[in-house]
Amino acid sequence: MTEQTQQAEIKRTVKKLSLIVLGMCGFAFALVPLYDLFCEVTGLNGKTGGPYVFDEASAEPDRSRLVKVNFLTNTNEGMPWEFWSGQGAVRVHPGQAKTVRFYVKNTTNKPMVAQAIPSLVPVSATEFFHKTECFCFEQQLLQPGEEVEMPMRFIVGRELPKNVGSINLSYALFDITDRVDISAVQGSGLQDQLPAAGG
Amino acid sequence: MSEVIHADHHDDHAHGPAKGLKRWLFTTNHKDIGTLYLWFSFAMFLVGGVLALVIRAELFQPGLQFVQPEFFNQMTTNHGLIMVFGAIMPAFVGLANWLIPMQVGAPDMALPRMNNLSFWILPFAFGMMISTLFMEGGGPNFGWTFYAPLSTTYAPPSVTYFIFAVHLMGASSIMGSINIIATILNMRAPGMTLMKMPMFVWTWLITAYLLIAVMPVLAGAVTMMLFDIHFGTSFFNAAGGGDPVMFQHIFWFFGHPEVYIMILPAFGIVSHIIPAFARKRLFGYTSMVYAVASIAFLSFIVWAHHMFTVGMPLAGQLFFMYSTMLIAVPTGVKVFNWISTMWRGSMTFETPMLFAIAFVVLFTMGGFSGLMLAITPVDYQYHDTYFVVAHFHYVLVPGALFSIIAAVYFWFPKWTGKMYDETLGKIHFWLSFVGVNVTFFPQHFSGLAGMPRRIPDYPLQFADFNMISSVGAFIFGLSQVFFLYVIIKSIRSGQPAADRSWEGAKGLEWTLPSPAPYHSFTHPPVVKDEEVLG
Numbered sequence: 241m242t243e244q245t246q247q248a249e250i251k252r253t254v255k256k257l258s259l260i261v262l263g264m265c266g267f268a269f270a271l272v273p274l275y276d277l278f279c280e281v282t283g284l285n286g287k288t289g290g291p292y293v294f295d296e297a298s299a300e301p302d303r304s305r306l307v308k309v310n311f312l313t314n315t316n317e318g319m320p321w322e323f324w325s326g327q328g329a330v331r332v333h334p335g336q337a338k339t340v341r342f343y344v345k346n347t348t349n350k351p352m353v354a355q356a357i358p359s360l361v362p363v364s365a366t367e368f369f370h371k372t373e374c375f376c377f378e379q380q381l382l383q384p385g386e387e388v389e390m391p392m393r394f395i396v397g398r399e400l401p402k403n404v405g406s407i408n409l410s411y412a413l414f415d416i417t418d419r420v421d422i423s424a425v426q427g428s429g430l431q432d433q434l435p436a437a438g439g
Numbered sequence: 440m441s442e443v444i445h446a447d448h449h450d451d452h453a454h455g456p457a458k459g460l461k462r463w464l465f466t467t468n469h470k471d472i473g474t475l476y477l478w479f480s481f482a483m484f485l486v487g488g489v490l491a492l493v494i495r496a497e498l499f500q501p502g503l504q505f506v507q508p509e510f511f512n513q514m515t516t517n518h519g520l521i522m523v524f525g526a527i528m529p530a531f532v533g534l535a536n537w538l539i540p541m542q543v544g545a546p547d548m549a550l551p552r553m554n555n556l557s558f559w560i561l562p563f564a565f566g567m568m569i570s571t572l573f574m575e576g577g578g579p580n581f582g583w584t585f586y587a588p589l590s591t592t593y594a595p596p597s598v599t600y601f602i603f604a605v606h607l608m609g610a611s612s613i614m615g616s617i618n619i620i621a622t623i624l625n626m627r628a629p630g631m632t633l634m635k636m637p638m639f640v641w642t643w644l645i646t647a648y649l650l651i652a653v654m655p656v657l658a659g660a661v662t663m664m665l666f667d668i669h670f671g672t673s674f675f676n677a678a679g680g681g682d683p684v685m686f687q688h689i690f691w692f693f694g695h696p697e698v699y700i701m702i703l704p705a706f707g708i709v710s711h712i713i714p715a716f717a718r719k720r721l722f723g724y725t726s727m728v729y730a731v732a733s734i735a736f737l738s739f740i741v742w743a744h745h746m747f748t749v750g751m752p753l754a755g756q757l758f759f760m761y762s763t764m765l766i767a768v769p770t771g772v773k774v775f776n777w778i779s780t781m782w783r784g785s786m787t788f789e790t791p792m793l794f795a796i797a798f799v800v801l802f803t804m805g806g807f808s809g810l811m812l813a814i815t816p817v818d819y820q821y822h823d824t825y826f827v828v829a830h831f832h833y834v835l836v837p838g839a840l841f842s843i844i845a846a847v848y849f850w851f852p853k854w855t856g857k858m859y860d861e862t863l864g865k866i867h868f869w870l871s872f873v874g875v876n877v878t879f880f881p882q883h884f885s886g887l888a889g890m891p892r893r894i895p896d897y898p899l900q901f902a903d904f905n906m907i908s909s910v911g912a913f914i915f916g917l918s919q920v921f922f923l924y925v926i927i928k929s930i931r932s933g934q935p936a937a938d939r940s941w942e943g944a945k946g947l948e949w950t951l952p953s954p955a956p957y958h959s960f961t962h963p964p965v966v967k968d969e970e971v972l973g
Contacts, residue, residue, distance in 0.1 A: 249625045250549045257617045261651050268659025268689065272674060275685045282752070316678065357677050363752055414678030419671060 282363075291377055292370035292395070301336035302398045309396070311340065312410035319415040320347050321354060321382075334368075335398040342375060342390045344413065346382035353420050354380045356411045365407045368397035376411065381422060455957050464559075467551030468957060469536045470854075475558050476533025477847070481923070483525030483565060484840075488916050490518040495878075495912035497895050498905045511895035512580035513572060519583025523701065524608045525565050527835065530843045531704040532557075532615045535643050537854060539619060541948035541955060542637045544628025544964045549621035557614035564607035571597035582893060584694065587675035587686040591667045598668065602661045609654045616647035616654075623647075628947070630966035634728070637946050637971065638721065641728050642707030645735045649696045649703075652739075657693040660686065684749055691742035699738045702834060703731055705802075705842030706773055709795045711946065712849050713777050716792035717784025718943040720972065723776040730769035730776075737766045747818045756815045763813040767806065774803055789941070790864030794845035797837055797872050805833030808883065823893075826886025832879045836915075837872075844871070844922065851926075852940035856954030857933025863925045870918035877911025945970055 309332060311325040326341035346352055356376040360366050371377075375390035382388065396407070456462045456471065463475060493514045497505050506514070536554065540547055548554050571578035574597045581589035590598060623644045627636070636644075663674040663686075673679025675686045706727075714721045721727065743751060743759045751759075777799050786792070808830040812821055821827060852858050881904040886892075890901045897905065939949045947970065951959050 246625055250621045253621045253624050254550070254617055257620055257651055261613055261617075261655050264652055264655035265659060268656040269663075271656075271659075271689055271692070272663075272685065275682070275688060279682075355678055363750075412677065416678050419679060 282367075291374070292372050299335055299337065299395070300398075301333040303333050305334065305402075306331045307334060307396050307400065307404065308406040309338075309394075310406060310408045311342075312408060313342065313413070314410065315413045316415065319354070319413055321345060321352070321413060321415075322347055323356075323411070323413045332396055334396045334400050337372065337393060337395045339373075339391050339393045342392060342411070343387065344380060344382065344390065345387040346384060349384040351381065351383050351422055352415060352417045353422060354382070355414050355416045356380075357414060359410045359412070361408050361410075362404060364401055365396075365404045368400040369407060369409070370395045370397060379416065379420065465555070467547070467555050469540050469548045469551070469554065470955065470957065472548075472554050472558050473533045473536030473538075474854075476529050476536060479558070479561060480526050480528075480530035480533060483521050483529070484919070485923075486569070487518050487521035487526055488919060490514045490521065492912060492916050494518060495909040498897070499909040500906065501897055501899055501902050503896055506895065508895045509577060509580065512582075512893065513578045515893050516579045516582055516585075517569070517572065520568065520579065521565070522835070523583060523697070524605075525561075527701050527839050527843070528612065529561060531643075531646070531701070531839075532612075534639075534704065534708070534843070534846050534850075535615075535619055538850065538948060539622055539640055539643060540626070541853075541951060541959060542640050542946055543623060543626060543631055544947050544960045544966065545622060545626035546958060546961050548618050549626055550618045553614050554618050557611045557618065560607050560611040564604045564611065567600050567607070568604035571595075571600045574600075584687075584690060585661075585664075586690070587664060587667070587683045591664050591675055594668070599665065602665050605661045606658055609658045612650050613654050616650040619643055619647040620651075628960070628963040628966050631971060634725065635966065635968070635971050637707075638710035638724070638727060639704065639707035642703045642710075642731050645731050646700050646703045649700050649735055649738065653693040653696040653700075656689060657697075660689045660693065663689075684746075687746050687749060688743070691745045692739075694745065695742040696735075696738040698831075698834075699734055701839045702802075703735065705798065705839045706731060708842045708846045708849075709777060709798050711944075712791050712795040712845055713780050713799075715849070715941050715943040715945065716789060716795075717781045717786050719780055719784040721776070722779035722782075723772070724972070726772055727776055730772045733769040734766060737762060737769075741766065744813055744818075747815050748822045760813055760815045764810060767810055770806055774799060774806075789848075789861065790859070790868055791845045791849035793865065793868045793872075794841045794848065797868070798841045798845065801833055801837030801841070801875070805830055805835075805838055808833065820889075821886065823891055824886040825882040825890045825892055828892050829879050829882035829886055832882070836879065837875050841871070841875075847926070849941070849944075850948070851929065852936030853948055853951070853953050853955055855930055855933065856936055856952075857929055858936045858940070859925060859929035859933055863921075863928070867918060867922050867925055870921065871915060874911050874915030874918050878908050878915055879911070881905075881907045881911075945972075947971065 308329055310329040311327065313323045313325050315321055315323050322343075322345040324343050326343065330338060330340060332338045344354065358374075358376050360369055371392060371394045373391060373393040375392060380388070380390070456466070456468065463471065466472060466475075491514075493506060494511065497503070497511055497514075536548065539545075568578070574595075576595035576597055578595070578597055579585065579590070579601045580595060581593075585601075590601075623636070623640055663672070666672040667674050667676055667681075673681040675681050675683045677683065710721055710727060741759055741763045743755060744763045747756060747759070781796075788796075808826065812818055812827065812830055848859060848864055885901045885904040885908075888901065890897055890904075936953045938951065938953050940953060941949075947960075947964055947966070948955070950964065950970065
C-alpha cells in the first residue's frame with residue numbers, strides 16, 4: 241500500500257468512526273423520548289396517563305370484584321404546603337367511575353405554584369388506571385394562606401389483572417414557583433405552561 | 440517500490456527526539472506519548488491511592504476520627520473517578536500507544552497529532568476535577584456514579600467543573616480510540632491478517648469500539664445534568680416531567696460497557712504473558728477473539744443489573760439476570776484457555792508471570808462474586824453493600840491493575856533497554872498480592888453481613904473486618920510506592936536487556952532492538968507465522 245492510499249484509507253476510517261460518535265451522541269439524547277415512550281407503553285415507572293375519555297353512560301362495572309385504591313400524599317423536600325386526601329382509600333368496582341377529593345393549602349405568605357406528580361404501584365395496574373379529571377393535569381397557583389379542594393375522577397379498567405386486589409396511588413407535590421411565570425399561570429390555561437408532567 | 444524508496448529517503452532525515460520539555464509537549468511519537476500516558480496514569484494512581492488511604496484510615500475504627508462525612512463522600516467519589524478515568528484507562532491507552540504500532544509493524548499511530556492532543560487534554564481535565572476539592576462547598580460528593588438528583592439538585596456548586604472535566608476525558612478517550620482503530624485497520628504490516636493479530640491488539644480494537652460507542656452517551660448524560668442545573672430543563676427532575684431513574688439507565692448504558700473497557704485490554708496483556716512464560720502457543724486463539732467480541736456485545740444489554748433494587752418488572756429482572764450470567768460463558772472460555780496454555784508448559788515464574796497468574800486467579804474470584812450479584816433475589820441483600828465493593832475491587836485491582844503492572848514488567852526491557860531487578864519485582868508482587876487480598880477479602884464478609892458502602896462510620900460488629908481491611912490497604916498502598924522505586928532504580932541501573940528479552944516472548948515488538956528505537960518499522964517488517972502466532 242502506498243503512503244497516499246494509506247492516508248486516504250485512514251481518512252475514510254476516521255470519517256466512519258466520527259459518524260458513529262455523532263450517532264451515539266444523538267442516541268444519548270434520543271434515549272430521553274425513548275425512555276418516556278417505553279414507560280408509557282409499559283407503565284413501568286408508575287406514571288399514570290393523561291386525561292382519559294370515557295363514556296360513563298355505556299359503562300358496565302364489573303360487580304364481581306372490588307379493588308381497593310389507597311391514596312398517599314407527599315410534599316417534596318422543601319415544599320411547605322399542606323397536602324392531604326379526603327379519603328385514605330376507596331373501594332371501587334372495575335369499570336365504575338369514582339371521584340375523590342384532595343386538598344392543598346399554601347401555608348406560606350407568598351403566592352406559589354405547585355405540580356403534583358403521580359406514581360402508582362403495582363406497575364402492572366398502571367395501564368388500567370384511568371383518570372378523566374385530575375389536578376395533576378394542571379398546575380396549582382395558590383395565594384398566601386389559600387386552601388383549595390381538588391377533585392380527581394378515575395376509573396379502574398375492567399381489564400385489570402385479576403391478581404391485583406389493591407392499588408396504591410401516590411402523589412408528590414413539587415414546588416415549581418421558580419420555574420414558571422406566575423402571571424402567565426393565572427392568565428391562561430394552566431397546563432400550557434409546562435408539558436404536563438406525565439399527568 | 441518507488442514509494443518505499445521515497446519513504447526511506449524521508450526517514451533518513453527524521454531524527455531522534457527533541458531536547459527538553461518541548462519534546463514532551465509537542466511530541467507526536469507514539470512511544471513518547473505512551474510514556475506520557477503511563478507516567479500520568481501512575482501519578483493519578485498515587486493520588487487516587489492517597490484518597491483511598493484517607494477512606495481506609497477513617498474506617499480503621501468505628502466512629503469519626505479523621506474526616507467529616509461530607510469530606511469522606513468527596514474522598515470516595517474522587518477515588519473512584521480518578522482511578523477509573525485517570526489511572527486505569529490512561530494506563531491502557533499508554534500501553535496501546537507503546538505496543539500497538541510495534542505489534543502490527545507500523546511506524547507510528549495513524550494520527551500522531553491527534554494523539555498528542557488526546558493526551559494533553561487529560562492533565563487539564565484532572566486539574567479541573569481535583570481543583571474542586573479545594574473550592575468552597577467541596578468537590579464531587581455524589582459517588583463516582585453521580586446519580587441525579589444528588590449530582591444536580593443537591594450537588595455542590597463545583598459540579599460544573601466536574602461536568603466539563605468529564606467532557607474533556609470523554610473527548611480524549613474518543614480521539615484515542617479513533618486513533619487506535621485507524622491504526623489497527625489501516626497500518627498493519629503486509630501479511631498480518633485480522634486473525635493473525637496479537638491478542639492485545641484484538642482486545643484493544645474491540646475496546647476502542649466500545650469507547651466510541653459509550654463515551655458519547657456519558658457526555659450526553661453530563662450535558663443533561665448541565666442543562667438541568669443551569670438552564671432549567673427537567674431531564675432528571677420529576678417536578679418538570681423528568682425522571683431520576685432515567686439518569687441511572689443512561690449512566691449504566693455507558694457504565695457497563697465501561698467496566699469491560701477496563702478489563703478487555705487486560706485480557707489481551709495476560710494472553711501475551713502466559714504463553715511467553717509457559718513457552719507454549721496461546722491455547723484457543725480463535726475462541727479468545729470470539730470470546731472478547733461476545734463479551735463486548737453482551738456488555739450493551741446487561742446494564743440494568745446495576746439497578747435491580749430501583750424497581751423493575753419481573754420480566755426485566757429475569758432478562759437482565761440471565762443476560763448477565765451469560766457473560767460468564769465467554770469469560771469462562773478465556774480463563775480455561777489461559778489455564779490450558781499453562782498446562783504442561785515449561786513454566787517459569789518471573790514477576791510478569793506472577794502478576795499474570797494472580798490476575799487469572801483473583802479476577803476469576805471477582806467474576807464469581809459478580810455472578811452472585813447477578814442473581815436478582817440475592818442482589819436485594821448485596822446491593823450497595825461492601826460485597827459490591829469487594830467484587831468490583833477484585834476485578835479492578837488484581838484484575839485490571841495487576842495486568843497493567845504485569846505489562847510494565849513484561850515490556851519494560853523493550854521500552855528502556857534495561858532489565859528490572861527480579862528480586863525487587865518479586866518482593867513487589869508478594870507485597871501487592873498479600874496487600875490486595877488482606878484489603879478486599881474481608882469486605883466480602885462485612886458486605887454479606889450488611890455493611891453499606893460509602894459510609895464513614897459503621898456499627899461495631901464490622902470493626903474487625905474493617906481494621907484488617909485498612910491494614911491491608913496500607914500494605915498495598917506502600918507496596919505501590921515500592922513499585923515506583925523498583926521502576927526508577929531499574930531505569931537508572933538495570934542490566935542491559937536482550938532484544939528478545941524473554942525466552943518465550945513472541946511478536947513483532949521482540950524483533951526490534953532493546954530499547955526500541957525512536958522510529959521503528961519505517962519499512963514494514965516481514966510477518967512470519969511462527970513469530971506472530973507464537
